[in-house]
Amino acid sequence: MKFVLSTLVLLAAATPSLAFVRPSQSVQRTAPTLNMAALPEVNIGIFGGGTVGGGIVEIIESKREHFEKMTGKSINVKKIVVRDLDKARDFTVPEGCVITTDFDDILGDDSLDIIVEVMGGTTLANDVVRKALSNGQDVVTANKALIAANLPDIEALINKVNEGKDEKVEFRYEAAVCGGIPIIRSLQSDFVGDDITMISGIINGCTNFMLTAMDVHGKSYDEALSEASDLGYAEADPTLDVGGFDARSKLKILIRLAYGIDVEEEDISCRGITDLTKLDFQYAKMMGGSIKLIGVAKAVGDGKVAAFVSPAYVTQNDSLYAVTGATNAIELISKNLETTTLIGQGAGRYPTANSCINDIISLAKGDKTPLPFNPPSKDAKFVNNYESNFFIRLKYKDALGITRQCGEVCEKYGVSIHSMLQNPTTKSDDAAFAIVTEKVPLSSVKKFCAEIEELDWCQGPAFYMPVLREDWETALV
Amino acid sequence: MKFVLSTLVLLAAATPSLAFVRPSQSVQRTAPTLNMAALPEVNIGIFGGGTVGGGIVEIIESKREHFEKMTGKSINVKKIVVRDLDKARDFTVPEGCVITTDFDDILGDDSLDIIVEVMGGTTLANDVVRKALSNGQDVVTANKALIAANLPDIEALINKVNEGKDEKVEFRYEAAVCGGIPIIRSLQSDFVGDDITMISGIINGCTNFMLTAMDVHGKSYDEALSEASDLGYAEADPTLDVGGFDARSKLKILIRLAYGIDVEEEDISCRGITDLTKLDFQYAKMMGGSIKLIGVAKAVGDGKVAAFVSPAYVTQNDSLYAVTGATNAIELISKNLETTTLIGQGAGRYPTANSCINDIISLAKGDKTPLPFNPPSKDAKFVNNYESNFFIRLKYKDALGITRQCGEVCEKYGVSIHSMLQNPTTKSDDAAFAIVTEKVPLSSVKKFCAEIEELDWCQGPAFYMPVLREDWETALV
Numbered sequence: 013m014k015f016v017l018s019t020l021v022l023l024a025a026a027t028p029s030l031a032f033v034r035p036s037q038s039v040q041r042t043a044p045t046l047n048m049a050a051l052p053e054v055n056i057g058i059f060g061g062g063t064v065g066g067g068i069v070e071i072i073e074s075k076r077e078h079f080e081k082m083t084g085k086s087i088n089v090k091k092i093v094v095r096d097l098d099k100a101r102d103f104t105v106p107e108g109c110v111i112t113t114d115f116d117d118i119l120g121d122d123s124l125d126i127i128v129e130v131m132g133g134t135t136l137a138n139d140v141v142r143k144a145l146s147n148g149q150d151v152v153t154a155n156k157a158l159i160a161a162n163l164p165d166i167e168a169l170i171n172k173v174n175e176g177k178d179e180k181v182e183f184r185y186e187a188a189v190c191g192g193i194p195i196i197r198s199l200q201s202d203f204v205g206d207d208i209t210m211i212s213g214i215i216n217g218c219t220n221f222m223l224t225a226m227d228v229h230g231k232s233y234d235e236a237l238s239e240a241s242d243l244g245y246a247e248a249d250p251t252l253d254v255g256g257f258d259a260r261s262k263l264k265i266l267i268r269l270a271y272g273i274d275v276e277e278e279d280i281s282c283r284g285i286t287d288l289t290k291l292d293f294q295y296a297k298m299m300g301g302s303i304k305l306i307g308v309a310k311a312v313g314d315g316k317v318a319a320f321v322s323p324a325y326v327t328q329n330d331s332l333y334a335v336t337g338a339t340n341a342i343e344l345i346s347k348n349l350e351t352t353t354l355i356g357q358g359a360g361r362y363p364t365a366n367s368c369i370n371d372i373i374s375l376a377k378g379d380k381t382p383l384p385f386n387p388p389s390k391d392a393k394f395v396n397n398y399e400s401n402f403f404i405r406l407k408y409k410d411a412l413g414i415t416r417q418c419g420e421v422c423e424k425y426g427v428s429i430h431s432m433l434q435n436p437t438t439k440s441d442d443a444a445f446a447i448v449t450e451k452v453p454l455s456s457v458k459k460f461c462a463e464i465e466e467l468d469w470c471q472g473p474a475f476y477m478p479v480l481r482e483d484w485e486t487a488l489v
Numbered sequence: 490m491k492f493v494l495s496t497l498v499l500l501a502a503a504t505p506s507l508a509f510v511r512p513s514q515s516v517q518r519t520a521p522t523l524n525m526a527a528l529p530e531v532n533i534g535i536f537g538g539g540t541v542g543g544g545i546v547e548i549i550e551s552k553r554e555h556f557e558k559m560t561g562k563s564i565n566v567k568k569i570v571v572r573d574l575d576k577a578r579d580f581t582v583p584e585g586c587v588i589t590t591d592f593d594d595i596l597g598d599d600s601l602d603i604i605v606e607v608m609g610g611t612t613l614a615n616d617v618v619r620k621a622l623s624n625g626q627d628v629v630t631a632n633k634a635l636i637a638a639n640l641p642d643i644e645a646l647i648n649k650v651n652e653g654k655d656e657k658v659e660f661r662y663e664a665a666v667c668g669g670i671p672i673i674r675s676l677q678s679d680f681v682g683d684d685i686t687m688i689s690g691i692i693n694g695c696t697n698f699m700l701t702a703m704d705v706h707g708k709s710y711d712e713a714l715s716e717a718s719d720l721g722y723a724e725a726d727p728t729l730d731v732g733g734f735d736a737r738s739k740l741k742i743l744i745r746l747a748y749g750i751d752v753e754e755e756d757i758s759c760r761g762i763t764d765l766t767k768l769d770f771q772y773a774k775m776m777g778g779s780i781k782l783i784g785v786a787k788a789v790g791d792g793k794v795a796a797f798v799s800p801a802y803v804t805q806n807d808s809l810y811a812v813t814g815a816t817n818a819i820e821l822i823s824k825n826l827e828t829t830t831l832i833g834q835g836a837g838r839y840p841t842a843n844s845c846i847n848d849i850i851s852l853a854k855g856d857k858t859p860l861p862f863n864p865p866s867k868d869a870k871f872v873n874n875y876e877s878n879f880f881i882r883l884k885y886k887d888a889l890g891i892t893r894q895c896g897e898v899c900e901k902y903g904v905s906i907h908s909m910l911q912n913p914t915t916k917s918d919d920a921a922f923a924i925v926t927e928k929v930p931l932s933s934v935k936k937f938c939a940e941i942e943e944l945d946w947c948q949g950p951a952f953y954m955p956v957l958r959e960d961w962e963t964a965l966v
Contacts, residue, residue: 071682071825082681192826194679202671204559205548205846331832334808339828348548348843349669351816355808355830366825369682379856 051086053125054376057118059140060131061094061111064154064187066103067365068128068372073106075369083376091118093131119143126375128368129153130187134161141166145173145181152371154187154364160261164274182380184371189262190215190340192363193356194370199269203346208270210345212308212480215262217338217358218245218253219285219305223323224336227293227302233286245338245359256284256305256321263307263319266342270309271317273392281320281396281454287475288323292405295433295446301327303477304335308398315392320454325403325479331355332480399453400478401430406464407444407471414469418447421463425456448479528563530602531853534595536617537608538571538588541631541664543580544842545605549849550583560853568595570608596620603852605845606630607664611638618643622650622658629848631664631841637738641751659857661848666739667692667817669840670833671847676746680823685747687822689785689957692739694815694835695722695730696762696782700800701813704770704779710763722815722836733761733782733798740784740796743819747786748794750869758797758873758931764952765800769882772910772923778804780954781812785875792869797931802880802956808832809957876930877955878907883941884921884948891946895924898940902933925956 056072058065069089072079079087091110105111118124119140127144129137129151137158144151146169153159159166166183174180186196199208214220221243222236231239237254240246245253252258260282267275285305296303304326309319326332331353335341340358345351357363408414415432422429428450449457461474533549535542546566549556556564568587582588595601596617604621606614606628614635621628623646630636636643643660651657663673676685691697698720699713708716714731717723722730729735737759744752762782773780781803786796803809808830812818817835822828834840885891892909899906905927926934938951 075682079682192829194675197678198671201674201851202847203843204850205552205556206843328805329811329813331808331811334806334811336806348839350834350837350840351832352669352834353830353832355828355832357827357829360827362825363827366680366683370679373681374678377857380854 051080051084053086053088054083054372055088055090055124056126056128056372057091057093057121057124058089058128058130059093059115059118059137060129061092061101062130063361064130064364064368065092065128066101067361068130068368069103069106069109071362071365071369072372073104079373079376083373085376087372087376090124091121093118115140119147122147124149126150126152126372128372129155129158130364130368131155132157134158138162141183142169145170145183148173148179148181150182150184150375152184152187152368152375154368155185156188156258156261156265159185159188160264160277163265163268180380182375184375186371187364187367189265190342191357191359192366193340193342193354193358194367195266195342195354196269197370198354199266202352203270203344203349206346206348208311208344208346210308210310211266211270211342212306212310213342214304214332214335214340215266215307215342215358216253216256216259216305217340218247218250219256219259220335220340221245221338222254223285223288223303223305226288226290227296228336230290232290233288240338243338254284254286256282259305259307259321263309263321266307267309267317267319267394270344271311271392273317273394275317275319275394279394279396281322281398283320283322283477285323287473289405289444289475291442291444292323292403292446292475292477295403295405296325298433299325299327299448301325301330302333304332306332306480308478310398312395316395317392318395318398320398320478323477325477327480330480397454398478399451400480401451402449402454402457402476403446403479404449404457404461404474404476405444405446406474407442408469409471410443411469417467417469418464421460422447422449424463425460427452427456427460528557528561530563530565531560531849532565532567532601533603533605533849534568534570534598534601535566535605535607536570536592536595536614537606538569538578539607540838541607541841541845542569542605543578544838545607545845545849546580546583546586548839548842548846550581552846556850556853560850562853564849564853567601568598570595592617596624599624601626603627603629603849605849606632606635607841607845608632609634611635615639618660619646622646622660625650625656625658627659627661627852629661629664629845629852631662631845633665633735633738633742636662636665637741637754640742640745657857659852661852663848664841664844666742667819668694668834668836669843670817670819670831670835671844672743672819672831673746674847674851675831676743679829680747680821680826683823683825685788685821685823687785687787688743688747688819689783689787690819691781691809691812691817692743692784692819692835693730693733693736693782694817695724695727696733696736697812697817698722698815699731700762700765700780700782703765703767704773705813707767709767710765717815720815731761731763733759736782736784736798740786740798743784744786744794744796744871747821748788748869750794750871752794752796752871756871756873758799758875760797760799760954762800764950766882766921766952768919768921769800769880769923769952772880772882773802775910776802776804776925778802778807779810781809783809783957785955787875789872793872794869795872795875797875797955800954802954804957807957874931875955876928877957878928879926879931879934879953880923880956881926881934881938881951881953882921882923883951884919885946886948887920888946894944894946895941898937899924899926901940902937904929904933904937 089106089109127149129140134157137155141151218240221240225231225236247253260280264277303323306324307321312318341355343353430448430450434445457476464470566583566586604626606617611634614632618628695717698717702708702713724730737757741754780800783801784798789795818832820830907925907927909924911922934953941947
């Protein structure tokens with residue numbers, strides 16, 4: 013059976029190209045010094061010969077001897093499925109490696125031990141992954157959308173395939189969340205005896221790049237987005253980035269690993285960066301910090317987990333503060349380890365390929381990962397509300413009684429005020445002030461904002477975001 | 490054979506006690522819900538029933554069912570060797586677990602699968618580890634001093650024991666470097682296809698706590714040290730911390746893992762924090778940053794690796810800047826991943842025990858780690874010199890011609906000046922100014938300082954440290 017390739021063409025074309033050839037890694041396969049005849053082979057088929065696929069091939073070839081020493085095996089890329097045979101490759105095709113457009117060339121080939129899926133999309137990719145696993149082949153994927161949409165189904169399939177068998181298929185997806193940051197394996201192996209109470213972080217490189225450009229370099233939102241797109245940091249549809257939806261997909265996967273819960277993505281409260289203004293950055297600076305788009309999930313007791321994606325104010329002392337540009341960071345709070353932070357490259361050819369390589373070598377040396385490592389919890393429940401200090405920014409036209417009215421509405425909804433900020437340099441036609449609240453539920457903030465927006469002096473919608481600082485711990489309820 | 494316990498007594502007594510009972514984890518073993526009869530057992534013997542040993546037992550007991558689900562095995566602590574049977578334990582001894590003072594109770598017991606060494610020291614601990622490995626038992630240790638002193642010997646022994654055998658012994662030491670930070674496994678599994686060009690970080694919690702106290706809280710050196718000791722952050726001999734020697738031991742281990750080189754600790758240039766003054770922090774603040782004690786190792790080309798331990802100036806934008814208190818951080822620069830940073834707890838009961846637990850569960854589920862993962866490189870060479878921007882602070886008594894003379898000596902040794910700093914608020918009896926250099930070799934800075942120290946106006950020894958900032962990359966040559 014041949015898959016129809018038109019969808020794949022679209023998907024591949026939609027992937028931003030970060031490809032470039034690094035001469036030092038784009039080398040011809042050299043004759044190994046070890047006795048090849050004695051080494052068992054690990055044969056690999058790759059779906060996708062683009063940015064990431066090319067990076068994987070380059071690393072395997074340039075590290076051939078090193079991998080042989082480490083695993084005692086010869087790692088060979090035997091087949092690569094591409095959408096267009098005639099397209100020039102930005103890597104050297106290994107000797108003896110077949111380039112094909114026919115999916116069945118790989119899927120029907122039992123001599124392949126590991127199938128690597130780096131073509132993207134959720135339809136064909138899902139077919140490929142399921143067929144390979146059903147066929148008893150280990151699978152490595154870098155496909156975030158696929159994992160976010162289908163991890164439970166894939167795990168169920170694997171359990172079925174493995175039932176009663178000694179030789180179990182393995183499934184790895186380190187590259188699917190935050191590219192080069194080893195967060196998947198860390199969640200699978202560094203917290204086995206621990207309880208994660210909170211997982212939060214900067215998990216979208218495009219928006220962090222934009223926020224840095226706006227905060228540090230004074231760029232406008234449009235300039236920042238255009239620059240991010242030019243550099244290949246934005247998704248084909250940048251709404252996925254700026255709307256917070258890409259971060260939400262990743263957060264869903266992290267929640268599954270940290271808490272064993274399957275959450276519907278739509279259930280996670282999600283606000284992107286589109287409503288942020290220069291003024292918000294000015295106020296953040298006055299308060300001694302900056303603004304980051306973060307995803308947060310927290311165990312809030314009674315087996316409940318809450319989560320959100322939102323811009324948030326962070327102080328200079330927060331480990332997320334110094335995470336600038338397209339860099340990603342994940343902070344884990346846990347019972348044993350207290351705070352652990354991982355910072356690294358969330359995307360790009362070599363960071364993503366590096367994660368795939370780690371998975372491939374781990375499989376080649378025979379490591380097993382119980383699946384799922386944290387079994388889905390039937391007791392755990394997802395709740396969509398949280399409590400935090402909030403930053404609320406209100407645009408206004410000058411009038412008498414603003415402070416009094418704010419105070420009254422705050423009181424009505426139990427929103428206790430920590431401080432008020434007003435920058436005297438603000439122009440009068442763009443006047444705005446900000447309130448920082450004590451710890452209050454999101455629901456109260458929403459009610460407060462709705463009522464304030466009805467008042468004469470209030471110009472346009474109110475903007476609010478949680479405030480993260482050491483002494484003001486954000487609590488999700 | 491019975492080991493003489495007097496040395497062990499001394500060692501155990503010298504270890505600062507961080508022990509406290511967390512009620513939620515100090516529980517009695519509960520009846521497992523899985524069918525015990527069907528589960529294979531993994532039996533553990535522990536040397537050391539103190540802070541870390543107690544934490545390990547607590548976690549194993551509180552996570553019993555979870556571990557059974559994950560590994561399909563029953564994990565049982567069967568024996569614990571302690572120095573004093575009569576001492577009250579800060580954990581609940583599991584049902585059926587024997588507490589003994591007789592080393593041979595464990596070492597002669599073939600029913601034990603994993604030997605955990607958390608008693609510290611390098612003499613008896615080395616004996617224990619070697620005997621267990623020779624006996625075909627897997628070993629987990631948290632012993633930094635042991636690993637720094639004996640890793641190559643232990644690896645050689647393991648290779649000998651494993652030769653020609655299908656069932657190989659495994660050796661794990663995640664807890665030996667930076668407690669709860671999973672840096673060992675990260676170096677063994679996240680960089681398998683990568684080339685690490687630089688590894689640097691804050692790898693001593695005691696000194697980082699002291700530097701934070703001095704910088705942020707304005708404490709004196711003596712106040713900061715006394716507070717660190719009270720909180721259990723200091724080694725029994727705090728010279729190991731403040732002199733940089735503890736950091737150097739860890740750096741030696743990291744160099745071995747990142748570059749496959751065995752370095753003599755004494756060959757690594759090492760300066761502690763004892764010469765730092767309040768003025769240095771004032772100048773660091775003027776420059777917009779702070780001072781951290783860091784360890785750095787860098788591949789400098791031609792198979793050469795250079796390294797040092799020293800206080801260093803870091804900017805606010807450096808991910809190390811926000812790492813305060815007893816927290817540790819390790820930053821890795823590599824070809825594929827660019828920059829990766831791991832931040833976490835470098836010591837303490839549960840962070841350290843958590844790392845031991847990760848090792849134990851990894852062994853229980855049958856993961857294999859090729860040993861050594863990065864084979865020792867015969868070609869790689871260690872060189873003891875480096876190039877950097879430097880901060881040089883000179884105490885002086887007022888005189889004419891200071892600037893001219895500094896300029897002349899700088900010129901003589903090729904030390905190019907980037908900027909000069911002088912705080913006008915400095916008291917005249919403690920007057921000092923600082924020079925920030927362009928990138929120059931350490932050797933030139935030393936010559937410059939030696940000649941300046943001879944001049945009439947120069948009071949006491951010159952203090953110098955490297956300057957780390959994004960746009961001023963420290964190079965080791």
